Amino acid sequence: MNNLTCFKLTISGHIAHLVLSRPDTLNTMNPAFWRELDQVLMQLHKSADARVLVISSTGKHFSAGMALDTFAGSSTLDDQSAEGRAAIFDLLAGMQATFTQLETLRIPVIAAIQGGCIGGAVDMVTACCLRYATADAFFCIQEINIGMVADVGTLQRLPKLMPLAVVKELAYTGRKLGAARALAYGLVNEVFDSPEALLAGAMQCAREIAAxxxxxxxxxxxxxxxxxxxxxxxxxxxxxxxxxxxxxxxxxxxxxxxxxxxxxxxxxxxxxxxxxxxxxx
Missing domain, CATH: 1.10.12.10 (Lyase 2-enoyl-coa Hydratase, Chain  A, domain 2)
Incomplete structure (x- = not known):
């Protein structure tokens, strides 16, 4: 797929590698992000080219979550009428379905997380099978800090991955969860010293799965x-x-x-x- 603007996709040795490639914007999730991710996951699901998917990122942070322009213009949430509020359900259902594809994909998905994994990015990685992180990585349910409820999967999947009381603490306060604590709670499988070691570790696991x-x-x-x-x-x-x-x-x-x-x-x-x-x- 050569028409991607938010990602780079390569497939080699039965391993698909999808890289978030907008480090200048902290890999935020703009409207193109959702369209392209949906397209990539559908293609990987239908084809037999890959036996495992690794998702990694570029720059300082894995992803700072939703881009500010995602709900701009025609996508603005309308809270002025019952009809407008009802339409929010269908809008969110589409976004939820994109991340659910990670869960229903016919192959395992490994997330390699460096730096911040914030807001919508937590929704994304909780739908993956495995999570590896750098020592400086952190997770933040940012939605509560901007006056809303996390709504694309975090509150549904995170309680199945780590203790409920910890999930509530993070969801109610918007505090950051560091990599060491995330490892202790079982959210991440392993912590690495550098992004290079992180990707090497994720790829090693991917090769074992692909075999x-x-x-x-x-x-x-x-x-x-x-x-x-x-x-x-x-x-x-x-x-x-x-x-x-x-x-x-x-x-x-x-x-x-x-x-x-x-x-x-x-x-x-x-x-x-x-x-x-x-x-x-």
Missing amino acids: KPPVAIWGTKQAVHYARDHSVDDALKQMGWLQGAIWSNQHVRESMRAMKEKRAGSFPDLAALQYFNENGL
């Missing part, structure tokens, strides 16, 4: 997310149906041979998707 059978990784992501939101009994039943649908003796044998022979396994990609509302079907 596994893609359909087994897909199934694992499905099962983990289902279990998070359902009872153990329901999740065990779902696991039975899921395993029955994707089980492959060939993949198990190849994995065992590859371990014994100390080599990388060879596995087929996920099938590419094409939807009925698209040309060609």
Whole structure:
């Protein structure tokens, strides 16, 4: 995709690397950000080119969250009528759906976070599978500091990732959560000394994921997310149906041979998707 203005996307060795590339604006989320992210995630979901996605950034901060011009002009929230306030629901639903794509993407998503992860950026990274951070990284639910409620996923996903009382503290006060404390609470998987070490660590994890059978990784992501939101009994039943649908003796044998022979396994990609509302079907 050569027409991106907010990101740079590369795919190599079955690893997609999406880089927020507007450091001069602290990688804030302007209207183009939402359009382009939606486009990129849809393409990655449909294609079979990548087996894992790494999201990193440039400059001092990972992202300072929503750009001031996001709700300017025609996107201004109308609080002067019941009809205008009702329309806020649909506007937010579209933005929420963009970040939910990170969660429903057929491949795991790793966020590599340096510096500030503020406001909408917290919404974004909480929808990712794994989070790595630099030692100077911090997280801030900035919305409360500007007189509003965080509304694109932070308050729904963060309580599933760290203690509820800590989430309330951050959401009520707008305080910054440093990387060391975020690591202790389980929000981030590992902390690195520099952005270079951060990206190297994220890419190492991505390579390990990409070496596994893609359909087994897909199934694992499905099962983990289902279990998070359902009872153990329901999740065990779902696991039975899921395993029955994707089980492959060939993949198990190849994995065992590859371990014994100390080599990388060879596995087929996920099938590419094409939807009925698209040309060609």
